[in-house]
Amino acid sequence: MAAKPGKTLPVPPRTSGQVTPNDTPPLPPQETDKTLDMRPDAMAPGEELTTNQGVTVSDDQNSLKSHVRGPTLLEDILMREKITHFDHERIPERVVHARGTAAHGVFQVYESQAHLTMAAPLQDPAVTTPVFVRFSTVAGSRGSTDTPRDVRGFAVKFYTQDGVWDLVGNNMPVFFIQDANKFPDLIHAVKPEPHNEIPQAQSAHDTFWDFASLTPESAHMLMWVMSDRALPRSFATMEGFGVHTFRLVNAEGVSRFVKFHWKPLKGVCSLVWEEATLISGKDPDFNRRDLFESIERGDFPEYELGLQVVEEADEHKFGFDLLDATKLIPEEIVPVVPVGKLTLNRNPDNFFAETEQVAFHTGHIIPGIDFTNDPLLQGRLFSYIDTQLRRVGPNFHELPINRSLRPADNNQRDGFARMTVNKGRVSYFPNSLGGGCPMHSPAAAAAFRSVAVKEQPGPKVRERSPSFSDHFSQATQFWNSMSDWEKDHIAAAFAFELNQVVDEVVRDRTMNEILVNIHKDLAGMVSEATGIAVKPAGTPEAPTPSAPTPAGPLRKDADKLRSPALSMDKPPPTIKGRKVAVLVGDDVDSGEVEAMLEALSAAELVPETIGSHAGTVAASDGPMKVNRAAANAPSVVYDAVLVPTGVGPALATQTLAQRFVHEAWRHGKPIAVASDAEVLLEAAGVPTSDGVAVGDAAGLPAQLIADLGRHRFPRRVSVLRPS
Numbered sequence: 001m002a003a004k005p006g007k008t009l010p011v012p013p014r015t016s017g018q019v020t021p022n023d024t025p026p027l028p029p030q031e032t033d034k035t036l037d038m039r040p041d042a043m044a045p046g047e048e049l050t051t052n053q054g055v056t057v058s059d060d061q062n063s064l065k066s067h068v069r070g071p072t073l074l075e076d077i078l079m080r081e082k083i084t085h086f087d088h089e090r091i092p093e094r095v096v097h098a099r100g101t102a103a104h105g106v107f108q109v110y111e112s113q114a115h116l117t118m119a120a121p122l123q124d125p126a127v128t129t130p131v132f133v134r135f136s137t138v139a140g141s142r143g144s145t146d147t148p149r150d151v152r153g154f155a156v157k158f159y160t161q162d163g164v165w166d167l168v169g170n171n172m173p174v175f176f177i178q179d180a181n182k183f184p185d186l187i188h189a190v191k192p193e194p195h196n197e198i199p200q201a202q203s204a205h206d207t208f209w210d211f212a213s214l215t216p217e218s219a220h221m222l223m224w225v226m227s228d229r230a231l232p233r234s235f236a237t238m239e240g241f242g243v244h245t246f247r248l249v250n251a252e253g254v255s256r257f258v259k260f261h262w263k264p265l266k267g268v269c270s271l272v273w274e275e276a277t278l279i280s281g282k283d284p285d286f287n288r289r290d291l292f293e294s295i296e297r298g299d300f301p302e303y304e305l306g307l308q309v310v311e312e313a314d315e316h317k318f319g320f321d322l323l324d325a326t327k328l329i330p331e332e333i334v335p336v337v338p339v340g341k342l343t344l345n346r347n348p349d350n351f352f353a354e355t356e357q358v359a360f361h362t363g364h365i366i367p368g369i370d371f372t373n374d375p376l377l378q379g380r381l382f383s384y385i386d387t388q389l390r391r392v393g394p395n396f397h398e399l400p401i402n403r404s405l406r407p408a409d410n411n412q413r414d415g416f417a418r419m420t421v422n423k424g425r426v427s428y429f430p431n432s433l434g435g436g437c438p439m440h441s442p443a444a445a446a447a448f449r450s451v452a453v454k455e456q457p458g459p460k461v462r463e464r465s466p467s468f469s470d471h472f473s474q475a476t477q478f479w480n481s482m483s484d485w486e487k488d489h490i491a492a493a494f495a496f497e498l499n500q501v502v503d504e505v506v507r508d509r510t511m512n513e514i515l516v517n518i519h520k521d522l523a524g525m526v527s528e529a530t531g532i533a534v535k536p537a538g539t540p541e542a543p544t545p546s547a548p549t550p551a552g553p554l555r556k557d558a559d560k561l562r563s564p565a566l567s568m569d570k571p572p573p574t575i576k577g578r579k580v581a582v583l584v585g586d587d588v589d590s591g592e593v594e595a596m597l598e599a600l601s602a603a604e605l606v607p608e609t610i611g612s613h614a615g616t617v618a619a620s621d622g623p624m625k626v627n628r629a630a631a632n633a634p635s636v637v638y639d640a641v642l643v644p645t646g647v648g649p650a651l652a653t654q655t656l657a658q659r660f661v662h663e664a665w666r667h668g669k670p671i672a673v674a675s676d677a678e679v680l681l682e683a684a685g686v687p688t689s690d691g692v693a694v695g696d697a698a699g700l701p702a703q704l705i706a707d708l709g710r711h712r713f714p715r716r717v718s719v720l721r722p723s
Contacts, residue, residue, distance in 0.1 A: 051081055059462045063181045063375055067458030068465045069323060072180070072378035079181045083379060086184035087387040093142050094391065096187055097153045099201075100136030101235075101288035102355040103295055105344035107131050107158060107305070113339055116256060116309060117248040118368030118446075120160035122339060130159045132401060133344060134358055135235045135291070138170075139190050140201030145284035147276040148201040149230045149493065154240030154262060155360045156342070159405045162446075166364040167260055168384070172229060173241035173328040176218040178468050180379015185211060186218075204500035213509040216551035217468070219475040219518055220326050226493035227478075227486065228270035228568060233639075234290045236301035237269040237572065244362075244377040245322045247370040247451055248309065255370065255451045257315065257322055259329055261306035261336045267572030269711045273493065275636050275667040282634040292347055299577045299604070301344045306336035319555060320474070321467040325376040327474055331565040359388040359396040367448045393417050409438045469552025475518045476554065477561035483569035485714040491522055495529035507532050517551065575708045576604040581638040581664075583657060584609050584626060585647040590619035592644050592697055599701035600642075605708070607642075608633070612654070620646065630656045635663040640670040640704055645697045648677025658684040665692065668714045670707035672700040689716050 049057045057078060064076035072079070087095065107129045113122040121129040136153035137144065152171040157164060176186050188194075189211035190203050199205055203225070212218050224230070232238035240262030248258045271279070279286045294301060308329050310322065320327045348354035361384040362377065371377060388396050394415035396402055408420075411427045426434030441447040482490065494515065501507050511532045515523040520534075527534045555561070580600050584593060593609065600607040610633045611617045611626035618624075635641070641664045643651070651657035662684040664671055672693040673681060686692060691713035693703040707713075 051078065052085070061182055062179050062462045062464055063379060064460060064462055065373070065375065066460060067456050068461055068463050069321075069373060069467070070455055070458070071373045072375055073460065079379060080382065082181065082184055083383050084386055086187070087383055088390050092391060095387070096138050097134075097136040097155075098142045099140050099144050099146070100134050100153065100355060101291055102132060102134040102348055102358065103291060103301070103344040104346040104348065105131045105133060105300075105342060107156075107340055107342045109340035110338070113307075114250065116250060116258075116307070118251050119165065119248070119366055120162040120368070121158050121165070122368070130405075131342060132157045132159075132354070132358060133342070134355060134360070135287070137201065139187075139203065144201040145280040146287040147231065147271065147279045147284075149203065149225065149273070149276070150201065151225065151230065152232060152235075152238060154238075156240075156262075157358065157360060157364075157402075158366075160366055161406060162366045163406055164364050164402070164404045165366045165369060166360045166362065167242055168360045168362050168380075169240050169242045169260065169262075171232060171238045171240055172221065172224045173239075173243060173259070173261075174221050174224065174474075175243055175325045175376060176212075176221040177215065177376060178217050178324055178326055178464065179375040180377075180383065181375075182215070183376075183379065183383070186215075202500075204497040206501050206503050206506055209497065209501050209510050210503070210506045213506055213514055216471040216514065216517070217326050219471050219514055219551075220478065222514070223475050223478040223490065223518065226490045226497070227482070228272065228489055229268075230493075231271040231273065231276045232287070233269040233271055234266075234294075234301075234577075235287055236291070236294060236577070237264055237266045239263060239268055240303065244325055244374045245310075245372050246377075247372060248307075249368055249370055249449075249451055253449075253451075255312060255453075257310040257312065257372065259308040259334075261308065262303040262342065263306050263336070263338065265302040265304065265341075266574050266576065267570075267711075268568050269572050270568060272489065272667050272712075272714070273496070275663075278634065278636045278663070283637050286637060291344075294577055295344060295347050297606075303342045304338040305340045305342060306338050308334045308336055310334060320470065321465060323372055323374040323465075324468045325374055326468075326471070330477070330563040332563055353399075354401045357392060357396075357399050358401045359392050359399075361385050361388060365448070367446060370451045395419060411438070466552070470555060471551040472517045473555040473558040473561060476558045477563055478566055479519045479522055480559070480562045481564060481566040483567055486567060486569060487522070487525075489714075491525035491529070494522070494526045498526065498530050498532065517554070571710050574604075575705070575711075578605050578639040578708055579637065580605050580607045580640045580642055580704065580708075581633065581635065581660070582607050582609045582642045582644065583630075583647060583651060583660070584611050584617055584619075584624065584644065585650050586618040587650075588617065588619050588624065588644055588646045590621055590624045593619075593624065596642060596644060596697070596701050600705070603701075603705045605705070608638075612656075630654075630660070635660040635669075636667070638664070638669070640664070640708055641672070642700060642704055643673040643677040643680060644700075645674040645676060648673060648680045651677070652680040652683040661686055665689075666717050668712035668716050670704055670710075670713070672704040672707070674700065689713070691716065 049060060051057060060078060060082060063072045063079045065072055107121055109122050109125055111125060134153065134155045137148060138151045138153060140148060154169050154171050156167045177183060190208045192198055192200055193205060193207050212222060242260030245257050245259060247255045249255050283289065315322055318329065362380045363385060395418050397408065398419040411429055413422060413427050424434060430436065498507055498510060511523060511527065512535050515526055516534060523534050582593065582596060597607050608627040610628050610630055612630055614629040616623040616625050641661060657680065661671060661680060665686040670691045674697045675694060678694050691707050693700065
């Protein structure tokens with residue numbers, strides 16, 4: 001459904017070190033052996049977990065809630081101390097999501113959603129709402145690469161007439177943990193190990209899998225991260241999710257639950273693991289370069305905003321808890337309804353001023369959106385504002401990229417980098433000296449109001465709701481929903497990660513307490529590739545630390561659960577913007593090449609000619625300019641390969657050309673070569689197979705375009721199942 005033209009809202013203007021023994025004055029002679037020796041060298045690490053004030057902690061895995069499914073309480077000093085310290089560990093770059101790139105754009109709703117929500121961007125199809133979108137990796141630093149195996153951030157800032165709304169999500173619909181109190185532990189585990197700052201932007205190391213193997217609630221997210229979803233081909237071909245269950249509220253105060261989805265109009269397409277690792281070395285800016293260049297040439301990334309809406313009366317009908325961030329609602333149960341389109345159409349003018357200084361916060365919502373008691377979301381509401389205050393400062397909202405279209409008017413003053421010059425003597429409410437202004441809105445119905453949810457009576461507790469206890473059913477559902485090659489890639493990813501783990505106890509625990517509970521076939525495939533034994537049921541286990549959140553029983557129908565929407569084994573709706581390498585050399589027919597380039601460009605592809613060196617090649621009818629030199633044009637940055645007539649025999653003798661074609665074949669990419677270039681395929685060890693076309697040059701572009709319509713041919717090379 002095409003968005004209607006209409007009016008556009010205005011775009012926003014452009015630790016203290018440890019004291020050493022020598023620093024401590026000597027204590028007076030001890031009169032009894034009960035006198036505490038407070039010198040630092042006498043303070044050995046303890047076995048009991050404490051606060052920073054030395055108070056013993058009974059539970060730091062669950063936040064304090066008003067009742068077992070209730071909201072997190074502000075008085076939870078244990079969570080606040082833990083997350084505050086975590087938020088302030090690193091300056092100035094973000095602790096997580098440090099490596100990012102961004103773009104400006106617009107959002108336009110298809111039809112008014114006033115029956116569901118008051119949210120301004122979802123009201124009038126004639127209004128175009130400005131947005132700023134930041135994509136990012138999670139684990140790596142600003143200096144890491146674009147293509148590690150990782151979650152990707154997908155954060156959208158809407159500049160609405162009712163204020164700023166930040167929809168801060170990821171490219172995966174679930175998360176590793178259920179309670180925000182565990183977030184510092186998760187990130188400490190996945191970050192480089194603190195004794196040597198190794199490895200960068202990788203989860204393939206002992207501390208991450210130690211944590212994951214003791215945290216069964218992470219099982220579902222592990223399946224997503226070990227799948228090719230963790231290796232997006234581009235930001236334009238990955239989904240986005242709000243992750244949490246939020247609320248939509250209409251003008252009558254009626255509330256419904258909602259899950260937010262971003263569906264890319266180019267479809268969901270990914271890299272393969274070996275390709276991603278090679279890209280990290282050849283072009284570490286691969287995804288950000290693709291986004292920038294796509295927008296510059298007018299190939300604007302587009303996404304549909306989809307809603308999964310659940311009536312309050314249906315909250316408990318799914319067999320899992322809507323407040324559990326490790327769960328998704330299968331699209332086959334609650335369809336994702338597209339309601340509007342997001343278009344990214346302008347690159348930032350200054351990376352630092354916009355992409356780096358943009359400050360997102362899950363708590364930035366507008367009338368018509370509200371929160372739920374999801375304990376991971378509840379903690380994020382505290383953490384994000386705390387992070388931005390430390391990273392950017394208390395006046396981050398005044399920076400142009402963060403500024404609301406609606407002028408801010410309140411009694412907040414001063415602080416670092418204050419930009420507003422407030423006039424007058426009044427900075428408090430209520431007041432009479434300032435005419436009572438600013439005052440509470442007389443239009444109360446249009447102001448932000450929290451939904452009046454009736455909370456259950458009960459004691460304040462640090463407990464996880466029993467409804468959060470099934471940690472494996474949706475992980476099993478994910479496995480069941482995959483095609484054969486997707487299962488191969490997932491198993492290979494687990495095998496790679498666990499083969500990097502040194503500690504045998506961690507390896508064994510991951511296999512026998514996580515993987516076997518997801519699916520026996522997954523455990524068997526990983527066992528064969530790693531040598532980690534799958535222990536028969538009932539085998540006595542060596543004592544291991546007990547998991548803080550024990551796994552509950554699988555659903556009885558877990559082995560039957562499937563959701564076809566989870567599989568990427570489907571053709572993309574468009575191949576617009578895909579890059580095609582055209583290998584040329586001396587004696588090539590320049591007319592033939594020109595015809596090929598025209599055919600590829602007409603299909604909205606991006607062809608590039610590659611010669612043995614930069615400049616020109618001696619074509620059959622004179623010099624022909626090339627786009628790139630072979631040494632600077634690795635196969636991994638292209639989506640397909642085309643070889644015209646006249647160059648195959650010469651290329652067959654060149655190592656670079658052989659490697660180029662073989663890598664493209666191994667990564668499942670379409671290859672089309674003229675008949676006299678079959679010798680190149682033979683020299684490169686590329687057999688005739690799906691997606692490899694040999695024939696008359698005139699028909700090659702059409703064949704290549706058709707093959708690109710399938711994205712890849714992943715079954716050409718089986719990772720764990722030899723043919």
